[in-house]
Amino acid sequence: MNTESGPRFEPAVGRYLNLEVAGTPHRIYVEEAGQGIALLCLHTAGSDGRQYRGLMNDDALTQRFRVIAFDLPWHGKSSPPAGWQTGAYRLTSDAYLATILAVVDALRLDRPICLGCSIGGRIVLHLALAHARRFRALIGLESAAHADAYYDLDWLHRPDVHGGEVCGAMVSGLIAPTAPVAERWETIWHYMQGGPGVFKGDLYFYTADGDVRDRVAEIDTGACPLYLLTGEYDYSCTPADTLELARRIKGAKVVIMEKLGHFPMSEEPARFLGYLRPLLQEIEDAGR
């Protein structure tokens, strides 16, 4: 064991943030690494901010960007609000938006870039519609205006099926078959650790409440640039879904990513960074 150089900590630092969202007190776990332009990262349904470990561990990125990821309430190390035991969890568009804006305000972020994946890729569309001027740029990963449920979501939360096992197995195929084995299983492990009913509750937003098909054409990319990146192996939000979304938003920039699936930042961070860096450079150069 090498102790001469001290403990080998990663650069990310995590803290618990106390704030109110729509009048309800919350305890939210926030992790960050780096300095510079704030890059606020939103995790996928049923997972948590660990999905962004590859970004926080990238020196070239953190020299110029302050990479921040928080766990939504009920996810990761964030608590559910007091009284959670008396009802089912369901994520709504209003609650999701309010939580993101509360975190931006609490951290006093000045026009951050917001990057979200899956449900995060959907909510950036809502941010683009309602709060474009509060963000320097918006980046939607695996982003579509709507998604149909393609299996019975009740399988994700019932007493005779292990929730962690079924959630992990359900999403495993959303990872590209070419992903490195360790990153693949790290990504799946986060799903296996989700609380009972949380993944299903997030999918209420993804498959029902968060549908913005009738509004996306109103997005003004002049007010805030919008980038859409989707992995070719994603069958939840397919490349065709994202291309259709981009077709309806004037000025949206779209990239289909090869050999990546639904969790690009987590399943193969190095490959994903190859797609992300030029966009961040473009945003930085715009200097808005």
Added chain:
Amino acid sequence: MRDALDGLPALANAEPWLIDRGRFLEVTFLCAVGPASYLIHIHRGRLEAVEKGPFVQPRWTFALSASEAAWREFWQPVPRPGCHDLIAMLKTRQLRLEGDQHPFMANLRYFKELLALPRAGVAGV
């Protein structure tokens, strides 16, 4: 290609971690590869037998059916998008799942890994 399922017991029973995770599994399911059908009998996670059809009165708990072309692509070392996973094949309507889905869903990782075993040279499913 149909040999893929004929050879499944030898592949599966050489995977102790797969068998361990299926230790509560007692089920017979039908797998249809185009017009050919197979009954796969599982006892405590071990593949007891694979029976090749045609069957006059097959009894099974659930059935997975896809075309020969879809299974052939699924068993490629790196299948193309949409054919790379059982749930992906369900989403793209290439795979049909019938019957009592409970043992399949409760052991989803088991069945994904079991049916991917003929896909040589790929780590993880």
